[in-house]
Amino acid sequence: MSILSHNAPPDALPDFRNLGVIARILVIANLAIVGVAAVRGRDLDSFSTAISDTALIAAPVLLVMLILLYLAAPLLLRLPYATALGIIFAAVVALAALVWAATREDGRPEELLRACGFALLLAAFIAGYFHLRNRAFSPALAEARLQALQARIRPHFLFNSLNAVLSLIRTDARRAETAIEDLAELYRMLMTDTRTLTSLEREIEVTRQYLNLEHLRLGERLRVEWDVGGAPGDALVPPLLLQPLVENAVYHGIEPGANAGLIRIAITRDGDRVRVVLTNPYHPEHQHRQGNRMALANIRERLALHFDAEAKLDAGVNGTNYEIGMVMPYRHA
Amino acid sequence: MSEPLAIFLVDDEAPARARMRDVLGDIVAELPHRIVGEAGNGAEALARLPDAGAQVVLVDIHMPQMSGIEFARHLARLEHAPAVIFVTAHDQYAIEAFEVNALDYMLKPVRAPRLAAALRKAQARGAPAREALDRAGQTQGPRRYLSVTERGRILLVPLVDILYMRAELKYVTLRTREREYLVEESLTTLEQEFGTAFVRLHRSVLVARAALRGCERSSDEDGEGAGWSVIVDGCDERLPVSRRQWPAVRALVKH
Numbered sequence: 400m401s402i403l404s405h406n407a408p409p410d411a412l413p414d415f416r417n418l419g420v421i422a423r424i425l426v427i428a429n430l431a432i433v434g435v436a437a438v439r440g441r442d443l444d445s446f447s448t449a450i451s452d453t454a455l456i457a458a459p460v461l462l463v464m465l466i467l468l469y470l471a472a473p474l475l476l477r478l479p480y481a482t483a484l485g486i487i488f489a490a491v492v493a494l495a496a497l498v499w500a501a502t503r504e505d506g507r508p509e510e511l512l513r514a515c516g517f518a519l520l521l522a523a524f525i526a527g528y529f530h531l532r533n534r535a536f537s538p539a540l541a542e543a544r545l546q547a548l549q550a551r552i553r554p555h556f557l558f559n560s561l562n563a564v565l566s567l568i569r570t571d572a573r574r575a576e577t578a579i580e581d582l583a584e585l586y587r588m589l590m591t592d593t594r595t596l597t598s599l600e601r602e603i604e605v606t607r608q609y610l611n612l613e614h615l616r617l618g619e620r621l622r623v624e625w626d627v628g629g630a631p632g633d634a635l636v637p638p639l640l641l642q643p644l645v646e647n648a649v650y651h652g653i654e655p656g657a658n659a660g661l662i663r664i665a666i667t668r669d670g671d672r673v674r675v676v677l678t679n680p681y682h683p684e685h686q687h688r689q690g691n692r693m694a695l696a697n698i699r700e701r702l703a704l705h706f707d708a709e710a711k712l713d714a715g716v717n718g719t720n721y722e723i724g725m726v727m728p729y730r731h732a
Numbered sequence: 733m734s735e736p737l738a739i740f741l742v743d744d745e746a747p748a749r750a751r752m753r754d755v756l757g758d759i760v761a762e763l764p765h766r767i768v769g770e771a772g773n774g775a776e777a778l779a780r781l782p783d784a785g786a787q788v789v790l791v792d793i794h795m796p797q798m799s800g801i802e803f804a805r806h807l808a809r810l811e812h813a814p815a816v817i818f819v820t821a822h823d824q825y826a827i828e829a830f831e832v833n834a835l836d837y838m839l840k841p842v843r844a845p846r847l848a849a850a851l852r853k854a855q856a857r858g859a860p861a862r863e864a865l866d867r868a869g870q871t872q873g874p875r876r877y878l879s880v881t882e883r884g885r886i887l888l889v890p891l892v893d894i895l896y897m898r899a900e901l902k903y904v905t906l907r908t909r910e911r912e913y914l915v916e917e918s919l920t921t922l923e924q925e926f927g928t929a930f931v932r933l934h935r936s937v938l939v940a941r942a943a944l945r946g947c948e949r950s951s952d953e954d955g956e957g958a959g960w961s962v963i964v965d966g967c968d969e970r971l972p973v974s975r976r977q978w979p980a981v982r983a984l985v986k987h
Contacts, residue, residue, distance in 0.1 A: 570750075
């Protein structure tokens with residue numbers, strides 16, 4: 400399954416046309432040259448000779464490499480990460496050998512080996528640095544994207560609900576009040592920090608409030624069956640795990656149907672696991688725009704973020720129903 | 733003083749219709765009108781509208797079975813079609829299509845002044861242009877029905893009931909199990925719209941993929957030599973397949 404791949408940082412080369420990247424490479428390479436010279440030279444004099452010695456080979460290699468990388472960047476980015484890296488390493492070694500041959504007519508072979516070895520080591524170090532940096536930044540990027548996704552509860556739902564509440568105010572002020580309270584709580588939940596976990600009990604409550612609002616406008620077309628008697632209310636789950644799935648079920652399963660439809664929500668504890676099964680009528684002729692897959696991908700990502708490989712989400716058509724099955728570890732406060 | 737404006741409401745959500753009635757009630761002094769009918773879906777509305785004498789129809793876009801835009805496309809086949817104002821809570825694609833094609837729309841929740849202005853404008857403009865509706869409809873995916881008018885009524889032919897479509901002169905004949913209908917559309921545009929559900933047999937026939945039952949060698953009737961014909965579920969006719977289309981059709985029929 401691709402559950403983990405959603406969360407794994409992508410292995411990718413840095414953008415060699417980015418000034419920051421070029422500057423980082425230059426700084427690292429020059430620091431390495433100085434470092435090598437410091438090890439080789441015993442006093443100030445021999446230190447500066449060592450620097451110029453090393454730089455004589457390293458500087459042209461570095462410069463030509465940066466230009467080559469700049470030119471070849473679009474091409475390299477299209478290659479698999481490992482292949483591109485191999486090509487770059489080979490180019491660095493070849494370049495170092497070439498520059499060495501051009502500058503030292505009478506050099507010894509060990510010197511050639513040392514120059515090439517140093518160049519390769521430096522290239523590998525820089526590649527490793529960018530790899531780690533990529534890894535360190537990915538969670539932040541992923542989180543930002545998650546937050547943005549979560550802020551996108553369907554405007555369709557918000558405006559239709561507001562309209563339904565407006566219709567109640569003149570005739571049934573009390574129901575209108577309850578509806579606005581439900582709406583307020585739902586939006587409070589939507590604005591909570593997604594990185595912290597919430598209790599399953601709370602998640603169920605918010606989903607019920609959401610369904611109350613949908614009942615308001617859909618009337619008896621929306622039928623809901625809850626089977627949560629055996630659900631562990633204290634289980635910790637990512638917030639807005641259930642509600643977006645139920646919202647999808649209403650949008651794709653109930654609204655396109657001419658007749659009443661049933662949504663079934665069953666949550667059980669199975670040893671150290673919590674199982675959620677959600678079913679709704681399936682309408683093959685109803686066009687699924689991006690919405691459903693986006694919500695599923697979002698929840699998969701969040702499950703992976705919190706529970707890694709221990710959580711699982713499957714979705715598919717089962718006869719005339721669409722069914723979502725979710726398993727996650729039972730953790731509690 | 734002129735006659736009160738006759739308004740028809742179409743929305744699948746009862747509270748939304750109730751809200752619209754309330755807001756209409758608020759502007760009745762300013763804009764005299766009466767509500768001549770309500771319907772909870774497009775098909776019901778199309779059945780009742782010819783007799784309702786409506787001048788303006790307020791229709792929700794997001795409805796089960798038939799979207800508000802498809803509804804308006806069928807409605808436009810009436811000789812004296814009423815004006816149409818689309819109402820939507822939020823549908824970016826549809827709103828863009830309305831803007832581009834200069835169709836009237838309002839956003840839910842609807843405010844009284846905005847409703848009065850839209851009604852006046854729609855009353856003055858009359859029925860929307862069919863071409864504009866068709867263009868707006870294309871952004872919504874294929875229709876669920878094709879429609880024909882017979883004696884001032886709109887007959888809806890569900891797409892799933894159509895076995896094949898045959899082009900003849902200006903018209904296209906739709907064949908269902910029960911009967912045939914003539915629609916004023918071109919086979920080429922029908923093929924573009926319903927290409928996933930229908931396949932071309934030859935120059936002038938599209939057949940429903942789901943209705944293909946098999947094929948047989950056909951005799952030399954039209955002087956083109958022996959060829960293949962397909963057997964269509966639910967009708968006795970055999971439909972010839974052109975040589976050009978045969979490879980594509982053969983892949984679809986079970987031997």
